[in-house]
Amino acid sequence: MLPVLLVAGCGQKLETTKYFYSPTWLKDGRVIFVGLSETATKDMLGSQLGSTVTEYVTTIYPSGTGEGSSLFETTNNTPQDMTCSPTIEAHYAAYMDELRNGLFGKIVIRNVTTTLQTGLGRAELNFSPGIKSFDWTSGGRELVYCTTQEIRLVAVDGTNDRLVTPESNLEFVSWKYGGRIAFTTSGEGTTRVLSVIYPNGLNRTTLATGVSVQYPQISAANTNEVYGILSGAYVKVDVNTSTTTKIVASGFTGNLPRLSPAADKIVYDKAGEASGVYVLDVATGTETAIK
Numbered sequence: 001m002l003p004v005l006l007v008a009g010c011g012q013k014l015e016t017t018k019y020f021y022s023p024t025w026l027k028d029g030r031v032i033f034v035g036l037s038e039t040a041t042k043d044m045l046g047s048q049l050g051s052t053v054t055e056y057v058t059t060i061y062p063s064g065t066g067e068g069s070s071l072f073e074t075t076n077n078t079p080q081d082m083t084c085s086p087t088i089e090a091h092y093a094a095y096m097d098e099l100r101n102g103l104f105g106k107i108v109i110r111n112v113t114t115t116l117q118t119g120l121g122r123a124e125l126n127f128s129p130g131i132k133s134f135d136w137t138s139g140g141r142e143l144v145y146c147t148t149q150e151i152r153l154v155a156v157d158g159t160n161d162r163l164v165t166p167e168s169n170l171e172f173v174s175w176k177y178g179g180r181i182a183f184t185t186s187g188e189g190t191t192r193v194l195s196v197i198y199p200n201g202l203n204r205t206t207l208a209t210g211v212s213v214q215y216p217q218i219s220a221a222n223t224n225e226v227y228g229i230l231s232g233a234y235v236k237v238d239v240n241t242s243t244t245t246k247i248v249a250s251g252f253t254g255n256l257p258r259l260s261p262a263a264d265k266i267v268y269d270k271a272g273e274a275s276g277v278y279v280l281d282v283a284t285g286t287e288t289a290i291k
Contacts, residue, residue, distance in 0.1 A: 023269060035056050036056075055073065057071045080097065081256060084136070091111070095107070096108075101129075103131060134173065135175045142154060184214065194216055194237075205239060214229040220261055222263075228257075233248075233249065255269050255270055
């Protein structure tokens with residue numbers, strides 16, 4: 001959170017506070033995230049007279065340098081669970097919108113290329129009653145998504161919507177790299193089960209609950225490895241052996257952590273914090289606040 005004080009006329013002053021959150025990765029290694037600028041107008045005694053809010057999407061390098069200009073505005077339509085295409089031919093970001101009763105009614109796809117754009121500029125896919133989670137396929141031309149009861153695939157233009165597998169109590173789905181989809185289902189209490197499956201619905205592998213991570217992210221460096229949160233730590237799991245192979249960070253408090261295209265960094269904001277974008281080095285476990 002970054003406060004800025006400006007002086008206006010007639011004894012008034014402007015106080016601008018900036019917030020940063022909901023980061024993920026572009027294919028080229030930049031971080032894309034949501035920013036919000038709130039400007040309050042106050043009188044000479046400090047009483048607030050009014051305020052304006054602008055929310056937008058922008059980029060920055062994981063070093064914390066090279067912040068870009070606003071790519072598009074999202075005021076009153078905050079992007080939820082934003083994720084970007086794994087292909088480099090164009091930069092596409094997609095996110096969920098219209099949350100109702102725990103389900104999202106829409107996926108919005110945006111072209112975020114900063115040079116001359118070609119192809120798709122913006123698209124919306126609508127779902128009824130709604131979806132829980134989604135991600136890009138490894139080819140970057142389709143999306144995988146889940147309701148509470150099904151995992152499905154759909155082309156980015158909304159065609160060829162088809163079933164992968166029926167399930168119960170689905171929580172989260174991810175893909176991007178390799179040939180398998182990763183997903184989690186919830187059981188009794190806090191029990192979570194991680195599975196991987198091919199897009200034709202065959203050759204499912206279900207991991208033990210003791211290694212079933214939350215918010216699974218498939219590694220581009222080794223697609224048999226999945227990263228995620230497990231018992232308050234950020235870990236790496238081998239899905240073929242159902243074993244935890246690395247504890248990246250203990251006492252992890254990140255929210256919806258996203259693995260970089262090079263599988264060497266994690267980006268996230270933190271639960272309970274109004275503002276902040278953090279990068280975690282996978283090799284060293286070092287955390288850096290970049291916004």
